[in-house]
Amino acid sequence: MNDIRIGQGYDVHAIADGLPMFLCGVQLDSPFGFVAHSDGDVAIHALCDAILGALALGDIGKHFPDSSDEFKGIDSRVLLFRVMELIGKDGWRVNNADITIALERPKLRPRIDEMRQSLADVMEIDTSRVSVKATTTEKLGFVGRGEGCEVWAVVTLVR
Numbered sequence: 821m822n823d824i825r826i827g828q829g830y831d832v833h834a835i836a837d838g839l840p841m842f843l844c845g846v847q848l849d850s851p852f853g854f855v856a857h858s859d860g861d862v863a864i865h866a867l868c869d870a871i872l873g874a875l876a877l878g879d880i881g882k883h884f885p886d887s888s889d890e891f892k893g894i895d896s897r898v899l900l901f902r903v904m905e906l907i908g909k910d911g912w913r914v915n916n917a918d919i920t921i922a923l924e925r926p927k928l929r930p931r932i933d934e935m936r937q938s939l940a941d942v943m944e945i946d947t948s949r950v951s952v953k954a955t956t957t958e959k960l961g962f963v964g965r966g967e968g969c970e971v972w973a974v975v976t977l978v979r
């Protein structure tokens with residue numbers, strides 16, 4: 821029988837004016853972006869945590885400390901690629917990923933397929949195995965006030 825693991829990840833980043841906004845490796849047209857040590861791609865961070873969590877390998881902060889200059893402003897796709905290398909060494913691959921992004925604006929729907937493709941490319945799996953969903957929080961809470969973005973990711977790994 822195949823060895824199967826499930827993992828979940830969660831991340832939040834604050835929003836500030838004048839920063840670039842990256843989600844799932846795609847730069848969005850927005851006058852504000854995410855405050856971070858890296859490029860602030862909160863969706864990729866949640867996804868990395870889900871993958872690491874599936875194998876009980878700790879979290880993204882353990883592998884890529886934000887105290888390190890090496891990761892300052894880094895393209896988060898590089899972090900995801902490194903996580904893929906790490907799990908690949910033991911024969912694991914991502915079977916599927918399902919990501920939910922809570923963000924008030926901009927509207928993500930027009931870019932969703934681009935985001936799925938971007939993640940599928942880094943994980944070297946078919947786009948049909950990558951789900952990216954977007955929601956607002958109906959103006960409630962910090963997401964609703966436009967102060968931050970919240971992302972949940974779930975993955976299954978197989979080998």
Ligand code: MG
Nearest residue numbers: 831832862865
């Ligand atoms: Mg993060």
